[in-house]
Amino acid sequence: MSDKVKVTIDGITVEVEPGTSILNAARQIGGDIVPPAMCYYSKLEGSGGKCRTCLVKVSKGSEKDPRPMPKLLASCRTSVMDGMEVQNITSPEVLEARKGVVEMLLINHPLDCPVCDQAGECHLQDLSYEHGVGNTRYEFERRTFDKIDIGDKIQLHMTRCILCYRCVYVADQLTNKREHGILGRGDASEISTYIEKVIDNDFSGNVIDVCPVGALTDKTFRFKNRVWFTKPVDAHRDCPTCAGKVTLWFKGEEVIRVTARKDQFGEVEEFICNTCRYDKKKTSDWVIEGPRHISNKSVISSNHYETLKPLPVIKANLELQAANKEEFERAIKN
Numbered sequence: 001m002s003d004k005v006k007v008t009i010d011g012i013t014v015e016v017e018p019g020t021s022i023l024n025a026a027r028q029i030g031g032d033i034v035p036p037a038m039c040y041y042s043k044l045e046g047s048g049g050k051c052r053t054c055l056v057k058v059s060k061g062s063e064k065d066p067r068p069m070p071k072l073l074a075s076c077r078t079s080v081m082d083g084m085e086v087q088n089i090t091s092p093e094v095l096e097a098r099k100g101v102v103e104m105l106l107i108n109h110p111l112d113c114p115v116c117d118q119a120g121e122c123h124l125q126d127l128s129y130e131h132g133v134g135n136t137r138y139e140f141e142r143r144t145f146d147k148i149d150i151g152d153k154i155q156l157h158m159t160r161c162i163l164c165y166r167c168v169y170v171a172d173q174l175t176n177k178r179e180h181g182i183l184g185r186g187d188a189s190e191i192s193t194y195i196e197k198v199i200d201n202d203f204s205g206n207v208i209d210v211c212p213v214g215a216l217t218d219k220t221f222r223f224k225n226r227v228w229f230t231k232p233v234d235a236h237r238d239c240p241t242c243a244g245k246v247t248l249w250f251k252g253e254e255v256i257r258v259t260a261r262k263d264q265f266g267e268v269e270e271f272i273c274n275t276c277r278y279d280k281k282k283t284s285d286w287v288i289e290g291p292r293h294i295s296n297k298s299v300i301s302s303n304h305y306e307t308l309k310p311l312p313v314i315k316a317n318l319e320l321q322a323a324n325k326e327e328f329e330r331a332i333k334n
Contacts, residue, residue, distance in 0.1 A: 003017075005084075006083060007025050007083075009025065010087060010089060019079050021078060022056055022078050023075040024042070026086075035075045039164035042265075043271075046169060047076075049074050052074060054074055055072040055094060056073060057088075058073055060083065060084060106128060108142045109124065109159075110142065118211075118213060151200055152200075154218070155219050156215060163189055163191070164212060166210040191215070203273055205277040210268065230300075234290060234291070237285060237287060239272075239273065241275060245269070246276055247261050258276060261292075
């Protein structure tokens with residue numbers, strides 16, 4: 001007898017383990033029905049429930065209690081029940097609410113995508129394109145902060161921050177001590193370091209990878225290039241500190257950035273150390289595995305050589321050259 005529970009999301013039924021969140025159940029189905037998530041991170045304990053972008057409508061609670069839930073729920077914080085029916089992209093109410101959440105996230109967020117290093121791989125950029133509106137109803141002055149350095153290789157641009165808490169959880173759960181967190185309350189809340197201390201531990205660079213916007217950026221990569229002009233390649237090395245599995249970002253023959261590998265949901269597969277991230281930027285330091293698979297929905301794929309195919313004429317010429325070479329080698333042997 002199976003202990004799994006059945007949940008139906010946008011008309012698609014899937015069986016999952018008890019205690020699975022609606023968001024993770026949707027991720028098992030995949031595709032467009034997966035709710036967006038700006039604060040939830042499956043590898044960070046306690047994350048989720050802050051940004052509200054993953055709101056869904058539960059039209060049927062369960063087989064035992066089929067009544068619908070009275071309001072929209074955060075799918076990252078709501079566990080499935082047997083027989084539950086959920087609406088995401090099929091619910092106009094959800095789409096309208098998501099539009100309002102995006103408008104709220106963009107109230108203080110600056111429109112500096114043209115100069116932001118996160119452009120091209122920014123989740124908020126994707127979210128605003130899919131669910132945002134063309135103008136804002138906000139009439140007050142946006143809050144602004146000065147850029148500060150938190151460590152010798154990380155810059156914090158708090159003006160772009162959406163307070164998802166991911167970087168705080170990373171520092172809390174991956175390192176021995178945490179020097180930064182949320183200061184202030186309400187609209188005065190901000191990410192900052194305590195008493196001007198800096199982040200200087202072996203895994204501090206991971207706060208850059210988990211940030212869904214351009215609030216935390218790599219100072220060694222700032223303003224060097226656009227991601228869609230680079231070539232991402234999977235590589236690994238024998239590292240005593242971390243798994244050593246990374247993505248190298250090439251510009252020509254130069255490695256201009258090293259990041260952790262991310263899955264289809266934009267989450268880091270395995271966190272990497274600062275040595276791999278900052279100190280190993282020579283091709284000879286790594287064992288190259290091959291081109292990084294990039295989704296065709298990403299702007300990075302527009303310049304990614306993995307998708308390039310030879311023209312029919314070129315392909316025919318290459319095949320002819322190979323055949324002629326084989327014939328020539330046979331003639332020599334005979």
